[in-house]
Amino acid sequence: MNSGNRHKKKDNEHIADSKDDIVSSSPSIAIKKGSMEYVLRSGLAGGISGSCAKTLIAPLDRIKILFQTSNPHYAKYTGSLTGLVEAAKHIWSHEGFRGLFQGHSVTLIRIFPYAAVKFVAYEQIRASLIPSKEYEIHWRRMLSGSLSGLCSVFITYPLDLIRVRLAYVTDHQRIKLMEVVEQIYSEPASITLTSKHYIPGWFAHWCNFYRGYIPTVLGMIPYAGVSFFAHDLLHDMFRSPLLREHAVLKLTADQELERKKKKQRVPLKTWAELIAGGVAGMASQTAAYPFEIIRRRLQVSALSVRTMYSHKFESISEIAKIIYKERGWRGFYVGLSIGFIKVTPMVACSFYVYERMKWFLNI
Numbered sequence: 001m002n003s004g005n006r007h008k009k010k011d012n013e014h015i016a017d018s019k020d021d022i023v024s025s026s027p028s029i030a031i032k033k034g035s036m037e038y039v040l041r042s043g044l045a046g047g048i049s050g051s052c053a054k055t056l057i058a059p060l061d062r063i064k065i066l067f068q069t070s071n072p073h074y075a076k077y078t079g080s081l082t083g084l085v086e087a088a089k090h091i092w093s094h095e096g097f098r099g100l101f102q103g104h105s106v107t108l109i110r111i112f113p114y115a116a117v118k119f120v121a122y123e124q125i126r127a128s129l130i131p132s133k134e135y136e137i138h139w140r141r142m143l144s145g146s147l148s149g150l151c152s153v154f155i156t157y158p159l160d161l162i163r164v165r166l167a168y169v170t171d172h173q174r175i176k177l178m179e180v181v182e183q184i185y186s187e188p189a190s191i192t193l194t195s196k197h198y199i200p201g202w203f204a205h206w207c208n209f210y211r212g213y214i215p216t217v218l219g220m221i222p223y224a225g226v227s228f229f230a231h232d233l234l235h236d237m238f239r240s241p242l243l244r245e246h247a248v249l250k251l252t253a254d255q256e257l258e259r260k261k262k263k264q265r266v267p268l269k270t271w272a273e274l275i276a277g278g279v280a281g282m283a284s285q286t287a288a289y290p291f292e293i294i295r296r297r298l299q300v301s302a303l304s305v306r307t308m309y310s311h312k313f314e315s316i317s318e319i320a321k322i323i324y325k326e327r328g329w330r331g332f333y334v335g336l337s338i339g340f341i342k343v344t345p346m347v348a349c350s351f352y353v354y355e356r357m358k359w360f361l362n363i
Contacts, residue, residue, distance in 0.1 A: 030261065030262045030263040030264075031262075031362065031363055033123060033124065033127045034124070034127070038123075038363055039120055039124070041358075041361040041362075041363045042119055042120050042123050042358070042361075042363055043116040043117070043119070043120045044116070044357070044361065045119065045353075045354050045357035045358050045360075045361055045363070046115045046116040046117075046118060046119030046120060046354060047111075047112040047113065047115050047116035048112075048353060048357055049115060049119070049349070049350045049351070049352075049353035049354035049357060050111040050112060050114060050115020050116070050118075050350055051108055051111055051112050051115070052349055052350070052353045053111075053115075053345075053346045053347070053349040053350035053353070054104075054107050054108065054111045054346065055104070055108070056345055056346060056349050057342045057343075057345060057346045058100065058101050058104045058107065059088065059091075059100035059101065060084075060338060060341060060342040061107070061167070061342060062091070062099075062100060062101070062102060062103065062104075062167045063084060063087045063088060063091070063338065064335050064338045064339060064342055065164055065167040065168060065296065066087065066167065066168065067087070067334060067335040067338065068292070068293055068296040068297070068334060068335050069164070069168050069296050069297060069299075069300045070297075070326075071168060073090075074087050074090070077090070078334055078335065081337060081338075081341075084338055084341075088100070102166060102167055102175070103163045103164075103165075103166030103167040105177075106159060106162050106163040106166055106177065107163050109159055110156045110159030110160055110162075110163060111156075113152075113155060113156055114152045114153070114155070114156040114159075114160075115152070115350070117148075117151055117152040117155055117156070118148050118149060118151070118152035118224070119148070119354060121147065121148035121151040121152065122144055122145060122148035122228060125143075125144045125147050125148055126141075126144040129143060129144050130144065138229065138233075141228065141229045141232050141233075142225040142226070142228075142229045143225065144228060145224045145225040145226070145227060145228030145229055146220070146221045146222075146224050146225035148224060148228070149220040149221070149223060149224025149225070149227075150217060150220055150221070150224075153216055153217065153220050157209070157210055157213055157216060158209035158210065160216075161184065161209055161210070161211060161212070161299050162177070162180055162181060162184070162209075164296060164299045164300065165180050165183075165184065165299070165300065166180055168300050184208050184209060185205050185206070185208060185209075186205070187205075187208050189201075189204035189205045189207060189208060190204065190207060193207055211298050211299055212294070212295040212296070212297075212298030212299040214316060215291045215292075215294040215295040215298065215316055216291070216295045218291050219288040219289075219290075219291025219292055219295060220288070222284070222287035222288045222291075223284045223285070223287060223288035223291075224284070225284075226280075226283050226284040226287045226288075227280050227281065227283070227284035227347065228280075229280075230276075230279060230280035230283045230284065231276050231277060231280040231351055234275070234276035234279060234280065235268065235276055238268055238272045238276065239265075239268075243272075246269075246272075247268055247269055247271075247272035248266050248267075248268055248269065248272075249266055249267050249268060249269050251266060262362065262363075264358070264359075264363075267355055267356070267359060268355075270352070273348075273351060273352045273355060274348040274349075274352055275348075276348075276351065277347045277348035277349070277350065277351035277352055278344040278345070278347065278348040280347055280351070281343040281344050281346060281347025281348060282340055282343065282344055284343075284347070285336070285339050285340060285343040286336070289332070289333055289336055289339060290332035290333070292339075293323060293331070293332050293333070293334060293335075294316060294319050294320055294323070294332075297319045297322075297323065298316070298319055
């Protein structure tokens with residue numbers, strides 16, 4: 001009997017070992033963050049989340065650009081939410097429904113790689129700066145977000161400039177993308193670059209696609225940093241003992257076990273995730289908005305009457321002085337209310353879709 005029991009025990013142990021081997025080789029195990037598989041999956045999740053978010057607020061995005069760049073046809077509508085509605089009516093009556101989405105195709109071409117790079121970079125940089133719980137401090141979170149934003153904006157900035165140009169033009173209903181690209185390239189290049197004999201002419205003209213890049217970088221540091229920091233901080237608050245019962249998604253025992261195997265945190269409920277993303281968007285928008293105003297004005301400076309014929313390449317400080325002279329310090333926050341209306345649902349949607357895509361893609 002004892003011999004039979006021993007044989008049965010060994011058989012059971014062998015079966016258990018086989019089961020463990022099956023579990024460990026199944027897709028339910030944790031995917032290492034440094035692996036190419038994780039990078040590709042997180043990039044796909046980020047790209048889809050960014051595309052969904054931008055499509056959601058595309059009409060508001062175009063109106064905000066028209067306000068920020070002081071487009072002469074829309075200057076009378078700035079400064080109020082009523083003006084936002086009137087501007088939308090103006091676009092609808094003169095350009096139709098497609099006018100509300102003018103430049104959106106370029107936005108999608110830009111936003112997919114932008115969001116993909118941003119979220120991939122954040123996951124990888126965060127894993128390096130915060131390898132364990134004891135490193136989970138505020139400045140590391142902020143730095144992780146800022147660096148990820150810088151990586152994404154460098155790669156996709158030329159597409160952002162083209163998108164702004166497409167959104168700015170109001171004289172024609174149909175604008176060809178390649179015409180805008182050729183126009184930007186053929187514009188006079190910066191004298192600082194052309195005066196250097198060792199800099200090729202084609203490179204100086206290619207730099208036209210990076211007009212407004214420096215204030216973008218300056219604005220991205222607080223924008224991305226505050227955005228990811230606020231989002232993670234609100235996640236911590238919702239997961240606290242006081243709010244956990246109401247804010248964290250309830251999972252079955254099997255789902256809980258699978259989460260532990262994947263080393264994933266339990267997602268928040270929809271309302272909590274949307275609030276975390278929305279508040280993060282408002283905080284980041286407020287921190288970086290003056291830089292965004294300067295960037296937009298630089299991006300369309302070659303089209304303004306002031307520099308159209310002199311071909312003067314205006315600096316950041318010159319643009320800042322012009323903005324202050326026109327409207328005072330309030331000029332640096334023109335369209336901020338629209339920015340809130342736009343950014344709150346956009347960032348909320350972006351983080352929500354990203355978190356749910358991570359669940360769907362098993363990362």
